[in-house]
Amino acid sequence: MARLLRFLGAVLGSTIALFAGLFTLIGLLAGGDAGLIAGVTNLFLQVTxxxxxxxxxxxxFNLFGIHLRRVISRGRGWVYSxxxxLSALLVFFFRLINDxxxxxxxxxxxxxxIESALAGLVLFALVYGAYRLMRNGVTLGGTLFTVVLLVVLVGSLPLPELTFLANVRAWFLAVPVSAGARGILLGIALATVVAGLRILIGQDRSYRE
Structure with a gap:
């Protein structure tokens, strides 16, 4: 009986996800010409x-509760909590009074x-990473990483003698870095499409168990 109920629950969940996904997809593709489907799509989006x-x-609220309990109990790191x-309350207060x-x-x-300080720490992390790579052994990847790191860091210095390195740094940022960022975004988009298709065809694990 329990197995039957689990199976029926999985079928029901898959069916709801399938029809909701198809309605939303058709409504978004058709736009305002879909009539009833467009209205259902807007309803689904509003609910989402x-x-x-x-x-x-x-x-x-859960985050506030955790840190409030830590402050009250004087637990480890209560000062940071x-x-x-206080920072969150100040932000909320200023937004409420529209200041x-x-x-x-x-x-x-x-x-x-804080963001500037963290960005500055990235420099030391990269330099230390290059040091660890070269200490473990001189490899093609480690050498390439170290050379690119030095070119980018030295090319960022505002010195007229380093114009060539500044141009190389600009090329690195415009071509390889931009290509890598676009590749990551493309991978995220493809993964999102695959996840959506798995939900639409009822193959997502959360709906089958």
């Missing part, structure tokens, strides 16, 4: 957006500074 928003709110709670100037000050003085 609302569900995602509620999920984000639940996650935020206190800073997080964009204070929000921008908080953004520029705190978040931008």
């Amino acid at each position: 957006v609302t569900t995602v928003a509620v999920t984000i709110l639940i996650g935020i 206190l800073v997080l709670l 964009n100037a204070s929000s921008m000050i908080l953004l520029e003085t705190v978040q931008v500074s």
Whole structure:
């Protein structure tokens, strides 16, 4: 009996996912000319957006609860939890009173500074990574990584004597880096399409078990 109920639940879940996905796909492809299907598609999209928003709110409240309990119990790292709670409350307060100037000050003085510091740490991480690669053995990949790293870092210096390296750095950013980024985005798009097709044909594991 339990196996039958599990099977029926899997069939029901797959059927709902299949029809919802097909309706949404047809409605998006047809646009406003689909009539009833377009209305159903808009309804599905609104339900999805609302569900995602509620999920984000639940996650935020859960995050607040975890850090609040850590502050109350004086657990490990409670100071960082206190800073997080105060920062979040300040941001919410400024948004509630519609004080964009204070929000921008908080953004520029705190978040931008932290992001700049983290970006600076990336330099040391890359240099240390190149050192580890070359220490373990001189290979073609390690040598290429080290040379590219040195060219990009040295080419970033604002010195007129390094114009050639600056041009090489610009070429690296415009051609190989751009190609790699587009390849990653293309891979994400293909993976999304494959995942959607698996859901549409009922082959996703979460609907079959």
